[in-house]
Structure formats: structure tokens, C-alpha cells
Amino acid sequence: MQALTNRAKEVSRKPMTLLEKLYLPAIAKGMLITFSHIFKKQPTVSYPEQKRPFSPVFRGLHVLNRDEEGRERCTACGLCAVACPAEAITMEAAERLPGEENLYREEKYAAKYEINMLRCIFCGLCEEACPKDAIYLSETFAPANFTRKGFIYGKDALLIPDAKTDPEGYAKARGIGEPTTAD
Amino acid sequence: MSEQPLFKVTIDNITIEVPAGTTVLNAARKIGGDVAPPAMCYYSKLQGSGGKCRTCLVEVSKGSDKDPRPMPKLVASCRTNVMDGMEVKNITSTKVIDTRASIVEFLLINHPLDCPVCDQAGECHLQDLSYEHGKEGTRYEFQRRTFKKQAIGPYIQLHMTRCILCYRCVFVADQLTNKREHGILDRGDHSEIATFIEKSLENDFIGNVIDVCPVGALTDKTFRFKNRVWFLKPLDAHRDCPTCSGKVTLWNRGDEVFRVTARKDEWGEVESLADGKPAWICNSCRFEKKKTSDWVIEGPRIISRQSVISQGHYAGKIGTHTPAETFSAVHGGRQPKLLMDIHAVSEVNQTDIELSLLERPAHSTDFHSEKD
Numbered sequence: 001m002q003a004l005t006n007r008a009k010e011v012s013r014k015p016m017t018l019l020e021k022l023y024l025p026a027i028a029k030g031m032l033i034t035f036s037h038i039f040k041k042q043p044t045v046s047y048p049e050q051k052r053p054f055s056p057v058f059r060g061l062h063v064l065n066r067d068e069e070g071r072e073r074c075t076a077c078g079l080c081a082v083a084c085p086a087e088a089i090t091m092e093a094a095e096r097l098p099g100e101e102n103l104y105r106e107e108k109y110a111a112k113y114e115i116n117m118l119r120c121i122f123c124g125l126c127e128e129a130c131p132k133d134a135i136y137l138s139e140t141f142a143p144a145n146f147t148r149k150g151f152i153y154g155k156d157a158l159l160i161p162d163a164k165t166d167p168e169g170y171a172k173a174r175g176i177g178e179p180t181t182a183d
Numbered sequence: 184m185s186e187q188p189l190f191k192v193t194i195d196n197i198t199i200e201v202p203a204g205t206t207v208l209n210a211a212r213k214i215g216g217d218v219a220p221p222a223m224c225y226y227s228k229l230q231g232s233g234g235k236c237r238t239c240l241v242e243v244s245k246g247s248d249k250d251p252r253p254m255p256k257l258v259a260s261c262r263t264n265v266m267d268g269m270e271v272k273n274i275t276s277t278k279v280i281d282t283r284a285s286i287v288e289f290l291l292i293n294h295p296l297d298c299p300v301c302d303q304a305g306e307c308h309l310q311d312l313s314y315e316h317g318k319e320g321t322r323y324e325f326q327r328r329t330f331k332k333q334a335i336g337p338y339i340q341l342h343m344t345r346c347i348l349c350y351r352c353v354f355v356a357d358q359l360t361n362k363r364e365h366g367i368l369d370r371g372d373h374s375e376i377a378t379f380i381e382k383s384l385e386n387d388f389i390g391n392v393i394d395v396c397p398v399g400a401l402t403d404k405t406f407r408f409k410n411r412v413w414f415l416k417p418l419d420a421h422r423d424c425p426t427c428s429g430k431v432t433l434w435n436r437g438d439e440v441f442r443v444t445a446r447k448d449e450w451g452e453v454e455s456l457a458d459g460k461p462a463w464i465c466n467s468c469r470f471e472k473k474k475t476s477d478w479v480i481e482g483p484r485i486i487s488r489q490s491v492i493s494q495g496h497y498a499g500k501i502g503t504h505t506p507a508e509t510f511s512a513v514h515g516g517r518q519p520k521l522l523m524d525i526h527a528v529s530e531v532n533q534t535d536i537e538l539s540l541l542e543r544p545a546h547s548t549d550f551h552s553e554k555d
Contacts (some may be wrong), residue, residue, distance in 0.1 A: 037268045057397040077299030078411035082494055087365045095544035108300045111550045112531045131299050152528045 007136050015161035016149035036102045054175075059137040062115055062153070063160045064174055067105050070162040073134035080135055088119035089126060105132075113158060117151040139175035192265040194218055194276045207260035207271055210241055212450065217237035219281075219450075220273050221312050223290070223397050224349035225261035226452055228461040232354050233261035236288050236311060237348065242279050245270035257282055262458040280316070282368045287317035293346045294398075303399030305491045308451055309347065330375055335541070338390060343375050346400035352376065352392035359463060363543035376400070378521055390469040394445045394453060405470050406434075406442040407544040413491045415441055422477055427465040428456055432484050433475075435453040436532070439539035440473045449487070470510050471538050484486075 016032035045052055054060070062131060065073050082173045103109075118120035120142075126135050145151060161169030186241060187202040194211050195218045201210045209227065211219045220241055225233035233239075239261050243254040248268030260271070273279055291313060298304045330343035353376070354365050367374050392401045415434040422429045434442040434482065445464050446454040464516045486493045510519055526534055530550075539543055 068210050074407075075299045077304070078414060079299070081469050082411075090529070092531050092538070092545070092550070093410070094546055094550065096550075100547065106297075106300055111545065113548060114529055114531050128363065148523050149528045152525075179230055181516055 004056075034120060041128035054139045058124045059127075060140050060175075061138050061140045061142050062120075062126070062158055063136050063138045064113065064155065064158045065134050065136055065160055066162060068160040069102070070164055071103060071105040072103075072109055072159065073105050073132045074110045074113060075106045075108050075132055075134075076113070077131065079129040079131060083125045085123060086121050087123065088116045088121075090114050090116075104162070110155070113155045115153045115158065117153055138173065186207060186266075188449060190265050190267040190269070192267075192269045192271065195273050196272045201265055203265075205265050206521055207243075207258075207263050207265055207269075208233075211260065211263050211271070212243075215305075215449075217301055220259055220260050221308075221316065223308055223312065223347060224351060224393055226354070227353050227450070228455075229351060229354040229395070231351075232351055234259050236290065236349055238283060238316075239278060239291075240282055240286070241278040244270040244272050244276075252508045256347065257426055258298075264390075274417060283316045284318050284539075287313050290347050291317070291321065291345070292323050294347070295327060297345075299400035301342075301345065302402045302412075306451075307399060328354060329373065331469055336389075338466065339393060340402045340404045340407055342377060342400050342402070345398050346396055346438035351395040351397070352401055355395050356389065359388040359391060373477070376403050376508075384483060386465055387465050390466045391445065391453070393469075394447070397451070398475060403442060403444075403469070404544070405473070405542050409441050409538055409541075409545065410436060412442075413494055417486060417492065419446065419481040419484050420478040421481065422468065422472065422479060424465060424468050428462045429464070429485075430454075430456070430462050431464050431468055431469060433478060435475070435478070436539070437473045439480070439537065441539045443472065445470045446484070463502075470542075487501055518543065 014141075053170065067073050076091050078091065081087075081089040081091060091110045092112040093108055096107045096109055122137065126139050127137050142151070142153075160173045163170040187204070189200040189203075190203050191198060192207070192210050193199075194207070194214060197214050197218060199210055199214055201213060206303075208220060208222060208225060213275070214248065220239040222233070223236035223237045225239060237259060239259055239273045241260045241263075243263070244255060245251050246269065247266035251265075251268075260273075269438050290309065294309065297306070298310060301307070305309060328344065333341055335341045348367070349369070356366075367376060391457055393403050393512040398403075411529050412537065415436055418433045420431055420434055422431075430446060431438050432444050443464070445462055448454050453463060456462050511517060517522075526532075533550075536549060538549070541549065
């Protein structure tokens with residue numbers, strides 16, 4: 001039979017020689033390989049003290065953005081939810097009342113906004129669909145949790161802290177100071 | 184019909200025979216598909232509508248058999264009657280396609296493009312028109328026209344900035360209701376839809392201005408900001424209404440009726456009843472019957488597959504029945520040991536808040552949160 005590629009090898013079924021039957025040389029050879037790795041560069045990092053740099057196109061946990069004045073950008077237009085292939089995003093819109101102009105950018109806003117992280121596949125289509133630059137995939141992971149209840153992320157978890165009132169939280173949510181390959 | 188002579192007209196190389204007195208637009212609509220020119224102001228159920236928006240312009244390359252000269256300029260197909268042997272070019276004419284792109288640009292000059300906020304998005308004719316016939320960019324650099332906000336009654340929201348002055352709502356008020364109380368004030372660039380001396384509209388059929396409005400200028404206040412149309416399930420339903428036909432489309436989320444509209448045909452116009460009259464619906468059907476128990480549901484409404492409204496809607500009986508629980512059947516009669524009820528965690532669609540029954544848009548005061 002003609003082989004499809006020339007990489008196929010016949011299995012050798014010859015009986016072992018005396019040297020091979022002793023096994024000791026093979027064990028010594030294996031030990032030598034193991035010890036030689038002590039002097040090689042470590043491929044692992046000790047997470048979480050050390051962190052691997054993210055690629056600049058990494059798609060992590062979502063954040064809901066604010067504008068320069070700290071107002072929420074999202075207008076609950078529903079394009080992220082309709083673009084979402086996993087149907088993870090749900091929202092409820094409300095009308096801005098007089099006096100709430102410093103909180104919401106437009107007359108309509110998302111009163112409730114939820115991402116079901118059990119469903120989310122981090123494809124980033126919501127980010128692409130957003131006409132208001134309101135939703136972004138940051139360079140942070142969704143943290144692990146013991147119950148499934150903890151994976152329904154509401155606005156309290158998604159909305160980015162205000163850069164003016166909470167600069168530390170803002171930097172953390174943006175992933176500022178974290179190593180990236182972009183640097 | 185037998186007395187009326189049939190005229191042969193060729194639109195985009197498709198020949199059709201129509202009775203004399205038919206407009207080019209209606210002849211093209213008989214052929215259907217891409218041949219039918221778009222229309223923003225013409226509404227076949229409203230007398231005198233048409234001739235204002237210029238989106239339906241077509242090229243007449245041969246006037247008629249008797250006078251085969253082409254018409255010198257593009258003509259508005261909604262206002263031009265067919266002649267015997269007429270040849271019309273719509274999508275086969277580069278002139279028409281070019282002009283239509285310019286007309287879209289004109290219509291969008293003062294349009295605020297606030298589609299993410301607008302309730303009409305997804306079923307807006309201007310959105311479709313600019314998507315299909317317009318250009319991507321704008322060349323307009325000046326301040327867009329704005330108006331002072333005006334309340335026109337408890338049920339209807341007027342956004343004058345989005346208006347394209349098609350006059351359809353004025354014709355509705357004129358022809359459907361006894362007394363017209365709104366019209367167009369001022370002239371030219373300043374013209375605006377307004378109720379005369381701040382009178383609110385209280386006629387029984389005035390809600391139909393919402394259905395005829397091709398853009399988001401007149402929208403339903405009881406539906407305002409509640410949900411996007413493409414997340415709702417359109418259902419055909421009827422009820423025994425003393426004032427109107429009672430045949431409507433319900434826009435549901437689960438069992439909640441978020442919006443009631445008239446049934447619309449493929450041209451975005453109100454469907455005709457069996458007796459040929461348009462199925463306008465009255466205000467009480469539209470604004471006050473927001474419970475599923477008020478209606479007899481006939482079945483899901485068929486929406487064009489190209490429409491965003493049919494996105495995320497699955498074929499079958501979804502919307503009219505709840506799917507059966509399959510867990511115990513698959514696991515030999517065993518019930519799940521752990522079950523997460525999404526309503527116990529999720530703050531969206533809370534069972535104790537009936538958004539659909541609010542007569543106004545939801546405000547921050549209508550929501551509560553356990554997390555705050």
C-alpha cells in the first residue's frame with residue numbers, strides 16, 4: 001500500500017538486546033533530561049504575585065464607560081444585546097429625570113444592565129456594535145466564583161468607577177499599571 | 184373595471200397592465216420587490232398624500248405610445264399617472280440612483296441621527312432609506328435645526344427635530360378625526376408640526392399619527408424607552424372594540440403587552456380590512472389595553488426576514504406557548520438538585536415591576552435594587 005506521506009514509520013518488533021533489558025541506562029538518560037531542566041529558563045510564573053502581560057487585543061471583562069464629565073455613556077439602545085451571539089446581555093431603559101443630567105449623558109439611559117458571564121463567550125461583538133463607545137472589553141479576567149449566582153454581573157459590577165471621585169478604582173478597572181505586550 | 188382601459192407600462196424592463204389612472208408608484212408596487220420606489224410621504228390610505236419627499240423620483244424614458252418622447256426631468260412616481268406604453272426606469276437608471284442618494288442627504292441634513300435613543304429605530308423608514316439608498320458620510324457642517332420641545336397630549340410624543348415634514352399626520356388628523364387641531368406652522372426651513380395654540384389632541388383616532396409617521400417624530404408615550412422593537416414579539420390579536428376594527432399587532436415581552444400598533448403591510452402602511460377599508464385603530468385599543476387578557480391572540484405576526492425585528496426570534500410556536508421542561512424526562516424522572524431561578528439574581532425584568540402598565544416612560548424611581 002502506498003503511504004499518503006513519507007513520514008510513516010514501520011513499528012520495530014525486534015526483541016530487546018541485553019543492554020535494553022537492563023533498563024538502567026534508559027533510567028539514567030531520563031534522569032539526565034530531568035536534571036538538565038533545573039538550569040533552563042522557567043516557563044511558568046507564580047500567579048498571582050507575578051502576572052503575564054496581556055496582548056493589546058485581549059478581550060476580558062466588560063466595563064461600561066463614562067464620558068469626560070463622568071456621566072454614563074450607555075443609552076440602552078440594545079445593539080450590544082442584539083449583536084450578542086450568546087444572548088448574554090439584557091437591559092432595561094429609563095428616561096432621565098430633571099436633575100439627573102450629571103449622571104447620564106443622554107435623555108435615555110440603562111436603568112438596569114446585566115451581562116450573564118456564564119453565557120458570555122468574550123467575542124467582543126458588543127464592543128463593536130456599540131454606537132456610543134459605552135461598552136469595552138478590558139484587560140482583566142472575570143474572577144472565579146463558587147456559585148453560579150455570582151456570575152450575573154449588574155451595573156454595580158460593570159460600570160467603571162468615576163475617574164474624579166475614585167481614581168484608584170478607575171485605574172484598576174482600566175487595568176492601568178498591569179503589564180501588557182504593548183509597552 | 185371593465186369600462187376602464189388597461190394601460191401597458193414597462194418599469195425596469197418588466198411589463199405590467201394596470202387600469203388607467205394608476206400612478207407609476209402603485210404600478211411598480213404591483214410588480215413588487217426592488218422595482219417599487221421607496222416612498223416617505225406617499226401613503227395609499229390617505230387622500231392627497233405624496234409629492235413632498237421626492238424619494239420616489241423615477242426616470243420616464245418613453246412618455247407613451249402616442250408621444251414617445253422621454254420626460255425631461257425625473258418625475259415623482261407617486262404623483263404621475265401611467266400612460267399606455269410608458270417606459271419607466273427606476274433602479275436601472277444611474278440618474279435615479281444618484282438623485283436618490285442626494286435626496287437622502289437632504290432629508291438627513293437636519294435629522295439629529297439619535298437612533299440609539301429613538302423608539303422608531305428598527306422600523307424607521309428613514310433608517311431603511313438611508314441604509315439602502317444613501318451615502319455613508321455627510322457634507323453638512325452647520326448647526327442642525329432644533330426646536331423647543333412641545334407637549335402634544337398625554338399619549339403622543341413629538342420630536343420635531345426628527346420630522347421630515349411628510350404631512351402624513353396632518354392628513355390623518357384631517358381625514359380620520361372630526362376636528363383637526365394640529366398642522367404645520369411657519370414656512371420653509373422653519374416649518375414645524377404643532378398643535379394650534381397648545382391644544383392637546385383628544386380625538387379618538389389621533390393615535391394613528393404614530394403609525395403613519397415614517398420617522399420617530401411622533402411616537403407612543405406609553406411605550407417610550409420601554410424596550411427596543413426587536414426584543415419584542417409581534418403577535419396578531421383582536422378584540423371586540425365598539426369604535427374601531429380591533430385588529431391590531433401586539434408587541435409583547437412574555438405576557439406583558441408593551442405596545443399596540445395597527446397591522447402594517449409590506450409597504451409599512453396600515454393593512455386593509457376585508458371590506459377594503461384601512462384598519463385604523465382607536466386610542467383606547469392603542470393606549471389603554473395593555474394586558475394580554477384584553478386581547479384574543481391569533482398567532483405570531485410574520486415580519487420580513489430582512490428586518491432587524493426578526494433577529495433573535497426563533498421559528499415555531501415561540502410567543503404563543505411556553506416550552507415544556509425536559510429535565511426530568513431526560514434524567515429518568517429525577518428533579519434537578521440545584522436550580523437557579525434567574526429572577527432571584529437578575530435585576531432585569533423583575534416580576535414585581537410591571538413596566539408595560541406604566542403610562543409614561545420608566546424613571547429611576549420605578550426601579551429598586553438590593554445591591555445598592
